[in-house]
Amino acid sequence: MDRCNCNAPGIGAEALKAEILKLKKEKNAIILAHYYVDGTLQDIADYVGDSLALAQKAAACSAGADVIVMCGVNFMGETVKVLCPDKTVLVPDCEAGCSLADSCPADAFEEFIKAHPGYTVISYVNTSVEVKALSDVLVTSGNARKVIESFPADAKIIFGPDRNLGAYINSVTGRNMLLWDGACHVHERFSTEAIVKLKQKYPEAPVLVHPECKRPVVLMADKVGSTAVLLRYALESQAKDFIVATEAGILHKMRKEAPEKNFIPVPPADSTCACNDCAYMKLNTLAKLRDCLRDGAPEVRVDPALAEKALRPINRMLELS
Numbered sequence: 001m002d003r004c005n006c007n008a009p010g011i012g013a014e015a016l017k018a019e020i021l022k023l024k025k026e027k028n029a030i031i032l033a034h035y036y037v038d039g040t041l042q043d044i045a046d047y048v049g050d051s052l053a054l055a056q057k058a059a060a061c062s063a064g065a066d067v068i069v070m071c072g073v074n075f076m077g078e079t080v081k082v083l084c085p086d087k088t089v090l091v092p093d094c095e096a097g098c099s100l101a102d103s104c105p106a107d108a109f110e111e112f113i114k115a116h117p118g119y120t121v122i123s124y125v126n127t128s129v130e131v132k133a134l135s136d137v138l139v140t141s142g143n144a145r146k147v148i149e150s151f152p153a154d155a156k157i158i159f160g161p162d163r164n165l166g167a168y169i170n171s172v173t174g175r176n177m178l179l180w181d182g183a184c185h186v187h188e189r190f191s192t193e194a195i196v197k198l199k200q201k202y203p204e205a206p207v208l209v210h211p212e213c214k215r216p217v218v219l220m221a222d223k224v225g226s227t228a229v230l231l232r233y234a235l236e237s238q239a240k241d242f243i244v245a246t247e248a249g250i251l252h253k254m255r256k257e258a259p260e261k262n263f264i265p266v267p268p269a270d271s272t273c274a275c276n277d278c279a280y281m282k283l284n285t286l287a288k289l290r291d292c293l294r295d296g297a298p299e300v301r302v303d304p305a306l307a308e309k310a311l312r313p314i315n316r317m318l319e320l321s
């Protein structure tokens with residue numbers, strides 16, 4: 001990955017947006033954004049989605065744009081580059097890592113796989129490209145159940161890196177997948193105590209929970225799902241109040257699509273903050289988006305041989321989705 005070029009001089013949001021739109025046209029660029037990035041970026045993006053939809057969108061936009069900007073975290077940029085090797089793929093901030101991806105170093109994961117011969121390796125898309133290359137098929141939180149159920153009930157499966165998503169999928173499918181011991185630091189900060197407190201104030205509010213949360217939190221949910229699944233549930237439900245246990249960026253879209261409803265973020269257990277933000281996702285800013293379009297950097301680069309290995313499990317996931 002090229003070096004960051006983060007610090008843009010402070011100018012107003014409207015001026016930045018105008019510059020971004022102009023540069024986007026000049027460079028024939030398309031902007032993708034995850035639901036967890038700041039609302040200003042979601043609003044200027046051509047497409048906003050969960051990890052599955054973003055991968056599908058990248059796969060579909062191999063024609064058309066010359067440049068793809070991924071406002072999210074690095075593993076998302078890498079997935080786009082693997083799917084669109086001929087495009088210039090940019091990220092606003094190359095420091096945008098992921099604690100979940102970091103919890104699964106490729107060399108240790110490879111040892112784990114070698115220690116369990118005969119197992120199919122299914123990995124969450126929140127991983128490095130090296131871990132993807134070691135996997136038989138990938139999943140997102142939006143398609144994990146469907147992909148895993150496409151394997152025979154008695155298949156021996158290694159699932160990595162998220163122990164919480166893996167445990168959730170085991171519980172709803174009756175599988176007994178062998179789980180890598182990784183987790184997302186943001187979703188692990190949600191507690192049952194914080195949800196109980198909010199439930200006392202909003203007893204009728206459905207509890208929406210991302211499957212990266214710990215088991216006791218998942219057990220309190222009225223709906224468990226990816227960001228897109230939780231958003232759809234919130235829009236279709238007749239309820240007025242919703243308690244939301246996932247990264248707080250999703251509330252922007254929920255409030256925008258249903259301004260008459262009340263979305264309450266669950267605060268993290270060990271903090272006085274009202275919202276649970278992913279610091280990596282929040283590294284994306286309008287100024288950095290403008291800079292990366294202007295400078296053509298930071299550019300995501302993936303070794304072509306590694307990309308070829310990682311493409312197989314990504315494509316297999318997209319075929320099964």
Ligand code: 13P
Nearest residue numbers: 050051052140141226227
């Ligand atoms: P989804 O949008 O696929 O639910 O992913 C959640 C996430 O943690 C992305 O970093």
Ligand code: SF4
Nearest residue numbers: 098099100184186278
């Ligand atoms: Fe990674 Fe968690 Fe941030 Fe998603 S929310 S990018 S899984 S650290």
